[in-house]
Amino acid sequence: MASTLISVSLLILRFAGCWIQAVSRSDGEPASGPDYNVAQDPLQMEKDLREKQLFQESLNEVWLKDNSKRCPSCGTHIQKIMGCNKMTCFSCQTHFCWICLKVLNRTDPYSHFRESNPCNGQLNADIQ
Numbered sequence: 001m002a003s004t005l006i007s008v009s010l011l012i013l014r015f016a017g018c019w020i021q022a023v024s025r026s027d028g029e030p031a032s033g034p035d036y037n038v039a040q041d042p043l044q045m046e047k048d049l050r051e052k053q054l055f056q057e058s059l060n061e062v063w064l065k066d067n068s069k070r071c072p073s074c075g076t077h078i079q080k081i082m083g084c085n086k087m088t089c090f091s092c093q094t095h096f097c098w099i100c101l102k103v104l105n106r107t108d109p110y111s112h113f114r115e116s117n118p119c120n121g122q123l124n125a126d127i128q
C-alpha cells in the first residue's frame, strides 16, 4: 500500500515538473518557433529544386526512351523526327513498323498498316 502511494505522488511530481517546464519554455523563448520555420525554408526550397531536377531528368529519360527505338533487325538506335510509322533503318535498310517494331515486307511495307492488326490505319498516326 505504502509503496503505491509513494509511486503515485512521484508520478504527480513528475507531471508537475513537465508542466512547469512546458510553461516556462513557451513563455521564455517565443522567437524559437518563427526562427525555426525561416531556417527550414531554404532547405525546403533546395529540396524542391532537387526534386524538380530529378523530375526533369526522368522526363528526359522518358523522352529518349519514347523517341528512340532499336531496329528489330540490327539493333541500331533509330529516332523518329517526323514522317510516317513505316521506318527504314539507315544502317541495314530493314523496313519496320515504328509502333510494334515488326519487320515489314520489303516489297510492300505499307501492307502492314492495311492488315488486321493494332497498327491498321496507323501509318500516319502521330506516335513518337
Ligand SMILES: [Zn+2]
Residues within 6 Å of the ligand: 071, 072, 073, 074, 075, 076, 089, 090, 091, 092, 093, 094
Ligand atoms: Zn537495322
Ligand SMILES: [Zn+2]
Residues within 6 Å of the ligand: 097, 098, 099, 100, 101, 102, 112, 119
Ligand atoms: Zn506495327
